[in-house]
Amino acid sequence: MTVLIHKGERADVTLLLEGTYPFIHGGVSSWVHQMINGLSEFRFSLVFIGGSPENYDSMKYELPGNVVHLETHYLMEGRQAGLIPEARRGNPEAFADVARMHDALREKRLPDPAQLMQALQRLGCQENGITHADFLYSEQAWEYIRENYRRRCTDPSFVDYFWTIRTMHAPIFVLDRIARHVPDSRFFHTISTGYAGFLGALIAMRRRRRLLISEHGIYTKERKIDLAQAEWISDRLDMFSGGINSDISYMRQLWTHFFEGLGRVGYKAASRIISLYEGNRQRQIQDGAEAEKTSVIPNGIRVERFLQARRERTPEVPMVAALVGRVVPIKDIKTFIRAMHIVCDRLPEAEGWIVGPDDEDAAYADECRALARNMGLEENIRFLGMQKVDEIFPKIGVNVLTSISEALPLVLLEGFASGVPAVATEVGACRELICGSGDRDEAIGVAGEVVSIANPEATGAAIIALLSDPERWRRAQQAGIERVEAFYTEAMLFDAYRALYREMMADDSSGEAGG
Numbered sequence: 001m002t003v004l005i006h007k008g009e010r011a012d013v014t015l016l017l018e019g020t021y022p023f024i025h026g027g028v029s030s031w032v033h034q035m036i037n038g039l040s041e042f043r044f045s046l047v048f049i050g051g052s053p054e055n056y057d058s059m060k061y062e063l064p065g066n067v068v069h070l071e072t073h074y075l076m077e078g079r080q081a082g083l084i085p086e087a088r089r090g091n092p093e094a095f096a097d098v099a100r101m102h103d104a105l106r107e108k109r110l111p112d113p114a115q116l117m118q119a120l121q122r123l124g125c126q127e128n129g130i131t132h133a134d135f136l137y138s139e140q141a142w143e144y145i146r147e148n149y150r151r152r153c154t155d156p157s158f159v160d161y162f163w164t165i166r167t168m169h170a171p172i173f174v175l176d177r178i179a180r181h182v183p184d185s186r187f188f189h190t191i192s193t194g195y196a197g198f199l200g201a202l203i204a205m206r207r208r209r210r211l212l213i214s215e216h217g218i219y220t221k222e223r224k225i226d227l228a229q230a231e232w233i234s235d236r237l238d239m240f241s242g243g244i245n246s247d248i249s250y251m252r253q254l255w256t257h258f259f260e261g262l263g264r265v266g267y268k269a270a271s272r273i274i275s276l277y278e279g280n281r282q283r284q285i286q287d288g289a290e291a292e293k294t295s296v297i298p299n300g301i302r303v304e305r306f307l308q309a310r311r312e313r314t315p316e317v318p319m320v321a322a323l324v325g326r327v328v329p330i331k332d333i334k335t336f337i338r339a340m341h342i343v344c345d346r347l348p349e350a351e352g353w354i355v356g357p358d359d360e361d362a363a364y365a366d367e368c369r370a371l372a373r374n375m376g377l378e379e380n381i382r383f384l385g386m387q388k389v390d391e392i393f394p395k396i397g398v399n400v401l402t403s404i405s406e407a408l409p410l411v412l413l414e415g416f417a418s419g420v421p422a423v424a425t426e427v428g429a430c431r432e433l434i435c436g437s438g439d440r441d442e443a444i445g446v447a448g449e450v451v452s453i454a455n456p457e458a459t460g461a462a463i464i465a466l467l468s469d470p471e472r473w474r475r476a477q478q479a480g481i482e483r484v485e486a487f488y489t490e491a492m493l494f495d496a497y498r499a500l501y502r503e504m505m506a507d508d509s510s511g512e513a514g515g
Contacts, residue, residue: 001072003071004072014187016189017048018049021048024056025060027407033061035494036064039498042501044066049178050074050075083133085136086137088134097122120265124173124177145161154250164254171195185209188209188212189212190266198262201268212500214274216276219259223259233252268288271504274500275294276296298429301414301489306393310481317466320395321353324389324415325355329404331356336352342460343464354368355386355389398463399420399421402424407428423450423459444483445479446479447477
């Protein structure tokens with residue numbers, strides 16, 4: 001653990017942040033920074049969880065003055081530090097409790113709260129629980145892993161299974177140590193499920209504090225996408241059948257079930273669960289959240305910030321399509337580049353701008369540059385890196401989003417406020433942002449085009465349709481402006497969370513917000 005800020009003041013709310021603010025740029029980080037600034041009457045403590053420290057070299061944001069504490073933890077760093085390999089028996093009752101919890105999670109249900117509490121309380125407990133050393137070196141752990149392999153694993157390799165289980169569960173003991181020592185606050189707010197959500201569950205259950213979960217994307221869905229593409233998971237060939245085993249993805253399924261289980265534990269421990277739009281709320285319920293705990297609070301932006309960008313626009317439609325976002329696979333930059341090849345065939349003067357950091361996945365960024373060169377687009381595709389969006393938007397004609405997963409992307413709202421129509425894949429809330437949701441919203445009209453995922457032909461055609469038809473473009477521009485001003489303002493966001501924060505603190509008599 002590294003403590004970077006400690007002002008000696010008790011926080012009103014502790015934010016549990018996994019792989020995001022303040023060390024990574026992106027929509028979630030922007031939202032967190034926006035919230036801390038906008039809810040200035042509350043004191044915030046930040047607990048950052050990352051994988052390895054080398055992936056997070058410096059803070060990308062200047063922390064507001066109402067942040068009273070910041071500490072960082074890395075799940076892959078020193079996971080076995082100080083542990084001496086030695087023969088251990090292990091506590092059979094503790095392993096039985098954890099086994100019952102695992103069985104429930106495997107069946108996509110949860111044990112009752114008392115059983116769940118008992119199982120989680122066993123973690124890290126020296127006398128009647130399961131310590132990290134017990135997990136690594138005890139006879140009970142060995143028997144538990146061996147029995148589960150025998151009963152459930154369809155992969156031929158016990159070695160792969162053994163090390164997968166070890167790798168998968170080692171961070172749990174790091175989270176246990178964090179939960180025991182993190183500074184107290186009046187309630188805890190996690191911005192995802194996953195490891196951060198599980199940490200929130202441990203804290204909530206042990207300290208009797210309320211837990212709020214806000215999910216931008218659905219964590220388990222995003223991890224499924226990551227795991228499907230992960231090269232570090234070994235898919236073995238079945239040499240006896242002479243082909244690929246039908247259960248070849250067992251290890252990927254194991255990881256998926258693990259993250260689904262973490263999510264269910266977080267949902268169970270939470271007092272309130274927030275999503276950005278109705279589709280994600282329904283997905284949370286499907287994944288185990290109790291419906292009565294769930295509600296929707298959409299993103300909002302400070303529209304006034306973008307009025308100058310709107311005024312700076314020229315009467316002509318700029319022949320520029322821009323993708324504003326991180327250069328990472330989930331944003332599917334390659335589909336944008338391929339779409340621009342189609343656009344430039346029809347509109348040779350058109351340019352495609354890629355605006356965002358490219359250091360998160362350097363290999364992927366190199367592949368994108370190579371693709372642009374190979375398609376002969378060196379003069380048309382520009383990689384601009386990080387830019388101020390309110391300075392970029394006046395210069396572009398279409399705001400393009402080709403992501404394979406999103407929630408409610410701020411970049412579309414910011415583009416609308418700046419007077420830029422959008423072309424976006426049908427992910428997350430993109431359709432309702434562009435086309436509206438409900439009679440009043442839909443009456444505003446469409447603010448661009450919605451296209452299918454990984455479809456450069458449809459994406460290119462949608463960009464051409466807007467850039468080549470000024471009247472259609474202006475109708476889409478006006479619809480975007482009206483929609484963001486009517487439904488997605490920062491004031492609406494702050495009012496909703498201000499009321500929610502006060503609700504979360506209502507049963508805590510240990511201090512007033514900001515007092």
